[in-house]
Amino acid sequence: MLSVAILAAGKGTRMESSLPKVLHKISGKSLLQRVIDSCVELKPDQIFVIAGHKSNEVQESIPNDKKINVVIQEPQSGTGHAIQVLCREVKNHAGTLLILNGDVPLIRPSTLKRLLYFHDSKNADVSLVTTKKTNPHGYGRVFLKGDFIERIVEEKDCNDLERENPLINAGVYCFNWGKLSKIINTLHSNNNQKEIYLTDTISLLENSLSLEVEDNGELQGINNRIQLSECEESIQNSIKEKHMLNGVTFINKASCSVSEEAEIGKDVIIEANTHIRGNTKINSHCIIGPNSFIENSNVGLNCKISNSTVYDSQIMDYIKIGPYSHIRPQSKISSQSKIGNFVEIKNSQLGEESKVNHLSYIGDSIIGKSTNIGAGTITANFDGQKKYQTKIGKNSSIGANTVFVAPINLGESVTTGAGSVITKDSKDNSLAISRTKQVNIENWGKKKS
Numbered sequence: 001m002l003s004v005a006i007l008a009a010g011k012g013t014r015m016e017s018s019l020p021k022v023l024h025k026i027s028g029k030s031l032l033q034r035v036i037d038s039c040v041e042l043k044p045d046q047i048f049v050i051a052g053h054k055s056n057e058v059q060e061s062i063p064n065d066k067k068i069n070v071v072i073q074e075p076q077s078g079t080g081h082a083i084q085v086l087c088r089e090v091k092n093h094a095g096t097l098l099i100l101n102g103d104v105p106l107i108r109p110s111t112l113k114r115l116l117y118f119h120d121s122k123n124a125d126v127s128l129v130t131t132k133k134t135n136p137h138g139y140g141r142v143f144l145k146g147d148f149i150e151r152i153v154e155e156k157d158c159n160d161l162e163r164e165n166p167l168i169n170a171g172v173y174c175f176n177w178g179k180l181s182k183i184i185n186t187l188h189s190n191n192n193q194k195e196i197y198l199t200d201t202i203s204l205l206e207n208s209l210s211l212e213v214e215d216n217g218e219l220q221g222i223n224n225r226i227q228l229s230e231c232e233e234s235i236q237n238s239i240k241e242k243h244m245l246n247g248v249t250f251i252n253k254a255s256c257s258v259s260e261e262a263e264i265g266k267d268v269i270i271e272a273n274t275h276i277r278g279n280t281k282i283n284s285h286c287i288i289g290p291n292s293f294i295e296n297s298n299v300g301l302n303c304k305i306s307n308s309t310v311y312d313s314q315i316m317d318y319i320k321i322g323p324y325s326h327i328r329p330q331s332k333i334s335s336q337s338k339i340g341n342f343v344e345i346k347n348s349q350l351g352e353e354s355k356v357n358h359l360s361y362i363g364d365s366i367i368g369k370s371t372n373i374g375a376g377t378i379t380a381n382f383d384g385q386k387k388y389q390t391k392i393g394k395n396s397s398i399g400a401n402t403v404f405v406a407p408i409n410l411g412e413s414v415t416t417g418a419g420s421v422i423t424k425d426s427k428d429n430s431l432a433i434s435r436t437k438q439v440n441i442e443n444w445g446k447k448k449s
């Protein structure tokens, strides 16, 4: 039987944050969620998340899964205390207990599997992942005696000589739960932090073994924002490298970010300062950026999006967007269309080969194929209480600075006069115009003087 305990009760004092440490995110996913995801791959029988500081927030962040149980540790008197609480709350201590710190988010399922295998094959009381760090500052130092771990000394309890030891405890342990529960309540907090350390169990158990792995970044613990940013960089590098090997060009890799879920086709060029977030798919031969942000959207083939923002929308093929366009959620832009400078589109559908080139707001609208929306056109979709729809048929020609007071329905091949405020529906092939006729008063300048 395999049980997992994830330690997530601490405040994370060194983060200097009102958010519990394990809820900080890297590449869009919380530290805790990342650790849970890695553990789920092991198909354990049960997972316990030990929550304490702001436990409601931590609990709410956990997906509904009947295998995941939250155990409350109150107060938070150290990692050893967290497991004392677990052993008190859960009565059956059979099998293996894998314990992970909730702040080691990059740990790979393959490393966890290796640890489980190592632990079983050596019939250990406890096995833990260790690594040699060039800068071991902040970590517990692991001292070996022959094949066994003799003890772990926390950074704050190390003397100068002990501090030199580069072998550190990664915070990932496999215990024989039966043996652990026999000694867990003998721990004390006689140390410089006045905390009950889980690491003190090691010298109380007989067969304590170290699985030393190479430090490739996955064992980085997060205690402050510098380490948070290092982990973000490390994840981002591996995501971008994967895309580059699949045929994506990054013009200035360091200034771009890509979510783990994003899919990017071949021969896509990602220009500087561009961010591809959430569940986004960019198809082949697009040029995205510079300075663009695309979230939860689908971008078709051969599109060019520069200096623009796109949320929750569908952009079909051969479309040009920007510079400085904002495509808001639930928009669908059909193939060969063009959205130009300073244009905002929200919850609207634009037919094929249509153009909204300059300074417009198109909201809650359905616009037909091959329609040209003149510069400065606005859909007035809101009466202060409700939103209304604007419909414009295909092949229409909308004059500059037209205001559509929705709800409004225009037929196909309709023309509107520049500067018109359109309040009435109009039929196919009509001209809709509403503006005062120009009056020229002659000699106006002379009269004034």
Ligand code: UD1
Pocket (backbone or CB within 6 Å): 007, 008, 009, 010, 011, 012, 021, 022, 050, 052, 073, 075, 076, 077, 078, 079, 080, 081, 082, 101, 102, 103, 104, 138, 139, 140, 141, 152, 154, 168, 169, 170, 171, 196, 197, 198, 199, 220, 221, 222, 223
């Ligand atoms: C811990 C280890 C250290 C190891 C390092 C690896 C101990 C005593 N030290 O130090 O040997 O090198 O991790 O990253 O275990 N937590 C609780 N309840 C508490 C206190 C903490 O659940 O009462 C949780 C925290 O939320 C965190 C984890 O335990 O996720 C580790 O706590 P942290 O304070 O970060 O320990 P470190 O100082 O990093």
Ligand code: MG
Pocket (backbone or CB within 6 Å): 101, 103, 221, 222, 223
């Ligand atoms: Mg830590």
